[in-house]
Amino acid sequence: MLISSHSSPNGGIQLSGGGGGRFWWEVVPVAPPSRTALVCTALAGIAVFAALFYTTSRGRLKSPWSRRKRKHALTPRQWKSLFTPDGKLRDGGVKFLKKVRSGGIDPSIRDEVWPFLLGVYDLNSTSxxxxxxxxxxxxxxxxxxxxxxxxxxxxxxxxxxxxxxxxxxxxxxxxxxxxxxxxxxxxxxxxxxxxxxxxxxxxxxxxxxxxxxxxxxxxxxxxxxxxxxxxxxxxxxxxxxxxxxxxxxxxxxxxxxxxxxxxxxxxxxxxxxxxxxxxxxxxxxxxxxxxxxxxxxxxxxxxxxxxxxxxxxxxxxxxxxxxxxxxxxxxxxxxxxxxxxxxxxxxxxxxxxxxxxxxxxxxxxxxxxxxxxxxxxxxxxxxxxxxxxxxxxxxxRLDEMGIRRQLSIVSKIIKCKDSHLYRHLEKLQAEDCFFVYRMVVVLFRRELTFEQTICLWEVMWADQAAIRAGIGKSAWSRMRQRAPPTEDLLLYAIAASVLQKRKLIIEKYSSMDEILRECNSMSGQLDVWKLLDDAHNLVVNLHDKIETPF
Incomplete structure (x- = not known):
């Protein structure tokens, strides 16, 4: 087939083609675009770009882990730079906790950092x-x-x-x-x-x-x-x-x-x-x-x-x-x-x-x-x-009230986030989420590798330290962070691990024992930073609905 083109006298483009079938066609000449049309097109493009940027920005606000697996861990050099000459953490430890929440801690300084996260030292203490x-x-x-x-x-x-x-x-x-x-x-x-x-x-x-x-x-x-x-x-x-x-x-x-x-x-x-x-x-x-x-x-x-x-x-x-x-x-x-x-x-x-x-x-x-x-x-x-x-x-505790409370919160998170999955659990008489009992008792220690466990715990400890220090409680700070510190990050992570298996649970499992075996077989299969990402997204969407008094 042969294609040719030439300019039309009135400013358009005329295309003609031919081949074995001896067919021809031509494009109707089009007038050059006006200045108004060009301006409108440019404005429309800007509007689309702005909408996409806004949506992406909102997505990034959902969690410190959005669009990536992990930021760099707190390094020894960064750790030393956080202190004033008299040994106090600068800005009350806000930057320190933010860094830990987003990337964890370098293994070489964990023995120095953990006492701050676990309340052994006050964030405002001097050396x-x-x-x-x-x-x-x-x-x-x-x-x-x-x-x-x-x-x-x-x-x-x-x-x-x-x-x-x-x-x-x-x-x-x-x-x-x-x-x-x-x-x-x-x-x-x-x-x-x-x-x-x-x-x-x-x-x-x-x-x-x-x-x-x-x-x-x-x-x-x-x-x-x-x-x-x-x-x-x-x-x-x-x-x-x-x-x-x-x-x-x-x-x-x-x-x-x-x-x-x-x-x-x-x-x-x-x-x-x-x-x-x-x-x-x-x-x-x-x-x-x-x-x-x-x-x-x-x-x-x-x-x-x-x-x-x-x-x-x-x-x-x-x-x-x-x-x-x-x-x-x-x-x-x-x-x-x-x-x-x-x-x-x-x-x-x-x-x-x-x-x-x-x-x-x-x-x-x-x-x-x-x-x-x-x-x-x-x-x-x-x-x-x-x-x-x-x-x-x-x-x-002997009365297991602490365990019951936490299982209840996991159940409530799943119910608020995924009513379809929750109804399936109800049919199986598993809505009490007893199948995550082990995750709750030993804080994911059996489901994650040693290093993954520590990463999860460090982020969880940073949240708890922020709450003890009164960081992130004001409405202003919540607007900026979107995912405020929570005492129950572990429970959101547990719920996230179940939600990641929702399709499998709904389509293939017909008893709580099967779900239990699935949860107990997660060992070594979880991506801890993806899990934290999902957990923080749940915090963003549900923290006002999930009451967690102790």
Missing amino acids: EERAIIRTQKRKEYEKLRRQCRQLLKRSNDCSKGTSETSCIEDSGSVAQDSDSSSYEDVVSARESLSSEERSPDVEDSDDPSSALLEGDDGSGQTTNTDASALNTESSDSDSSEDPEVIQASSSSEGREENDPDVPLKDYISPSRTDLHPNQCTGENFATWQRIIRVDAVRANAEWIPYSPTQATVSECRARRAADAVGLKDYDFLEPCGIFHAARLVAILEAYAVYDPEIGYCQGMSDLLSPIIAAITEDHEAFWCFVGFMRKARHNF
């Missing part, structure tokens, strides 16, 4: 104030460890044949005996924890949420003891290099990490109902201690690449640490595993004494493990764990 707090909190932790050693010694004495009456009397009075002054200090510290949110003054010496840790200050005074400390009730442990760890547990049955077939009821053992909730007796402690040890030696080894120093610990030091807390039956572990288990035991035991209402419950070791991987000093890791448990402790 001098933090040094004082660090010293004070180290001493408080050492007192807790002495109590643990007393309880352990009494338990060992009882097991060797001491009369039952004597054991009961001793265990009931352990908190009131020769170290009663330390017990009063611990009680005072626990009471101050509840008032931290009302008065985050770092000078409050009884406030455990504004305590300890920064850099290496005081690192030469660790709280570890060697084996001889077990028989020395009144000795301090300032100069020992071996860490002590504590665990308290509610059930005598262990559980395997990341096992999708573990029954949900195993995550909070009913045996805890037999314990006295408000006092740490020798009997309670012995029960917690037994299960702590089972959980500690079964701890997942994912932490090893993230803690090179602890991963290369010598066998001699690891065994000393285990002896210091009475840990046995660990011969199948590598030295780093023994050391990690010993630290878990020491800190979880101390927490059981510190918070006897909760004591220990299976799942708490999962929450502590990432903390001790990042923080090498036991007393610093302990107070970070206390800050973490300020909210997470409700997951381990």
